[in-house]
Amino acid sequence: MVPIVRPMLASKIEPMEKRNIFDEMTGVNGDDIRAPYTDFNAWFDGEDPARLRKKQREAEDLFRLTGITFNVYGRAAASERLIPFDIVPRVISGREWARLSRGIEQRVRAINAFLYDIYHRQEIVRAGRLPAEMIAKNAAFLPQMMGVSPAGGVYTHIVGIDLVRTGPDEFYVLEDNARTPSGVSYMLENRETMLQMFPELFARNRVLPVSNYPKMLRRSLAACAPAATSDKPTVAVLTPGIYNSAYYEHSFLADKMGVELVEGHDLRVVDGRVAMRTTEGYKAIDVLYRRVDDDYLDPLNFNPDSQLGVPGIMDVYKAGGITIANAPGTGIADDKAIYSYMPDIVEFYTGEKAILQNVPTWRCSEPDSLAYVLDNLSELVVKEVHGSGGYGMLIGPTATKKDIETFRRKLKARPSNYIAQPTLSLSTVPIFTRSGLAPRHVDLRPFVLVSPDRIDITPGGLTRVALKKGSLVVNSSQGGGTKDTWVLEE
């Protein structure tokens, strides 16, 4: 098919100040319609903006009614917010996706091999490819996991790889999420919402479906049940409870998988198994998809004050009585300090060059790097090694002088606590605003399921979008929104 390329109506798209930013719909100069977006663009041109605005409001009502909200920490108990949803889809061509998914699969394989190695012989350290202190001194390293082999050899049953794009063929991995990545429920609900609101769009575009994710998740979890279990393993989702920011997702996944949603106080160790309290007595669980951090998992083995976990679950786990997904201790693989070694890690375990690029990273623990970072703070993004959610970071180009000086002090006090990266010119995708389409920066989190015998990547993933003009922060906790993400059939 020859792509129909034609200019956008100038009035419809808000100009960016700097046009050297790659827009995924209109290209670098903002005057093309890139091939994956041609059908969408034709449809959009024929739409009445008033109708679309009404649809956008309807979508929000639907989200609120369904309860697709997240709780904001540090605010009043009843503070529930919607993650804003934008109706313009983010479209990825089949060809682009094929390359991306190869890169993702390679990276996820490497992460699992790395985790096995770290918790066994640590060959990568012996080979001199990773400094020993990166492991030994790392809070994300869990000594209790040394020598433990999880069922099926799978450490990260569920992975979310955060990607950003800077050009037609330039993707970077911003961060690996190997602990308990969230957001998949938004991916699914966004698609449901789009299907309901604009069925005609799906008639003219062949979009790869995402709806079988819960089924695949359940199959993938069941495939990692301990060897001794029956052919119908009992799976459950462990949540910290209704006030957790991602509670909606926990109940959504349990519901769609048709499994119980349990909290720590529903569980106890009975006869060497982890069992849940049912109306008819205690029933053993084979696979626990936990959405509780390592530290809170077992008050006997980790944080003794935890009310969220199960006393003794680690002992059952080590004895092979239960599968915990993801395995405890996987944080060592997505730690920001380890991140800078990922190209080496991929190469070490797969014998191939990494398909997906890393963002160049300065480790502030190294004196030369620290000096460079301190000299160039206004150009760089500085992140806490163990931070997440967009908190505790400095975005040099948009920061005030005062912020920069504060960070300078922090960096000098604890250099090993930080890494720094150049500010990438992240790609944009238009969002629908009162005055038409306007480009906003996006990232992408594809979701990956790992079984003993296969890796499944859901086509697309969650696109997060910074709704504020020029903003690079896409986190929902900081005012970001989401979009439906399409991968077109090739």
Added chain:
Amino acid sequence: MLGKTAGGLFWMFRYLERSENTARLIEAGLRIALTRSGSTDEEWISVMQTAAVLDGYNVAYDGVVTRDQVIDWMLRDRDNPSSVLNAVEYARNNAKTVRTALTREVWEAVNECWMSLKSALARKVAERDLPHVLQLIRQRSAYVRGALHGTMLRNDIYNFARIGTFSERADNTARILDVKYYVLLPSAMAVGSSLDNVQWQTILRSVSAEGGFQMAYGQDPRPREIAQFLILDRRMPRSLAFCIEKIRANLGYLMSDYQTRLPCHDLAEKLALQTMQSSIDEIFDTGLHEYIQLFLKDNALLGQQIEVDYRFTQ
């Protein structure tokens, strides 16, 4: 099913029922205030006694009873655990906990109930808005019930929801009788006096049964018939006999479903038998007040036993 889920369903529907009953009690109180000149403090005190929120009120307001304060306390005070606003929020939080057991319709109905009442009760309700708000409370609770009947499987999930509803409802009807029993007693009977007529109508109004009573017993209410209607009449969906029979039946389904007989089944059958075998004359002979007090105690004990037998908590 998780024990926690059973408990969550039970309490979700108890709280919904409570919010609805509180709205009815306020409506009945408002009506009596309209039909009477002079002070209605006593009436508001008995309304709060019926809803079991009087002690808290006295602490919060130093025992000073005004209509507006009472209504605000019962509708929206965060310090009153049984205020409509709190009850609806507890119901919705329980629904969140048991989300996987509910159909989308039931969840959305309870979520919408919470959203609309939260906004309707965000500020003190003006007098002219009260009828609408009270109607909204009853209506939202009815939507949830409708979604439950229309979309849920008749399994253990449904049984625990129903047991919660009827435990709360039996408690509520018994409390109305407990607080107002004296107007039904022969000794206090100045038959035909307008005061008693108003009192009787208040009782019927607080269970939304003026029409139902008239249909079943005719135009001219007699106290004994009102007692008969509210305690023993199994046509009346808020009578003690009706509620206890529903609890017994739903526990019976659980018993055969799980193939296990538990202590709560014995308690429920005993209580159902007591209610069925009594006649209203016997009840008056042994003492209406004592009978009601005993029922309240037994109903509470039954609730606790169900909680233990089905492992609602650790």
